[in-house]
Amino acid sequence: MTDAKNRIDETVKANDVVLFMKGTKTMPQCGFSSRVAGVLNFMGIEYADVNVLADEGIRQGIKDYSDWPTIPQLYVKGEFVGGCDIITEMTLSGELDTLFQENGVTYDKDAAEKIREANA
Amino acid sequence: MAISIPELEALLHETFPDAKVTITDLAGDGNHYAAEVIDESFRGKNRVQQQRSVYAALKGKMDGAHGELHALALTTKAPE
Numbered sequence: 001m002t003d004a005k006n007r008i009d010e011t012v013k014a015n016d017v018v019l020f021m022k023g024t025k026t027m028p029q030c031g032f033s034s035r036v037a038g039v040l041n042f043m044g045i046e047y048a049d050v051n052v053l054a055d056e057g058i059r060q061g062i063k064d065y066s067d068w069p070t071i072p073q074l075y076v077k078g079e080f081v082g083g084c085d086i087i088t089e090m091t092l093s094g095e096l097d098t099l100f101q102e103n104g105v106t107y108d109k110d111a112a113e114k115i116r117e118a119n120a
Numbered sequence: 121m122a123i124s125i126p127e128l129e130a131l132l133h134e135t136f137p138d139a140k141v142t143i144t145d146l147a148g149d150g151n152h153y154a155a156e157v158i159d160e161s162f163r164g165k166n167r168v169q170q171q172r173s174v175y176a177a178l179k180g181k182m183d184g185a186h187g188e189l190h191a192l193a194l195t196t197k198a199p200e
Contacts, residue, residue, distance in 0.1 A: 032191070068168075069175050069182040085194050086167045 004061030012075040016105055017047035020062045021072040025049040032084040033072040039091050040074075042115060044108040045100070077103045092119055122150030123181060123188045132157060135177035146193070154193040163198035170196035 012018050023029030025037045052059040066080040074081045090096040100107045125143050132141050139159035146152040162170045171194050181188045
């Protein structure tokens with residue numbers, strides 16, 4: 001494994017929830033990253049954010065790691081969950097709630113319901 | 121760099137000959153699209169697996185700064 005892959009592997013295994021994104025969770029620099037970070041922030045998820053714009057090795061490495069060409073990328077318990085479209089669909093369908101529940105990740109159920117009501 | 125809707129459809133149909141493909145140009149700039157792909161081969165696969173195969177069909181067109189597509193909002197499913 002390359003250095004970047006090692007670092008990615010360590011990060012996704014050391015944190016229950018990790019978002020690889022453009023920018024940071026408090027200052028996203030792309031609309032797609034912003035949307036996913038916004039959902040996680042609103043649902044009160046404790047997660048690690050990795051700014052791929054700050055590290056070219058990670059930026060390319062994460063695409064190879066997951067065999068997925070776009071960013072953002074969400075990982076829960078070391079497993080790749082999806083990018084912006086999949087996370088949006090899973091948020092609205094309630095599948096994201098289920099995933100967090102099954103993995104023992106604390107989240108704000110009322111906030112999740114509010115997102116669904118606002119997008120119904 | 122940009123790519124046209126017919127080019128995009130042709131690429132997808134190479135891999136998914138029988139798929140129902142619907143493409144929308146979101147920004148009118150040939151660079152931000154939404155694509156819905158409905159194909160029998162998606163049955164029994166999760167979304168990540170389905171969309172990975174769509175990205176593979178696009179053969180590197182999504183590859184970051186050198187790619188022709190900046191954004192492709194994907195929806196994939198098996199026929200009802």
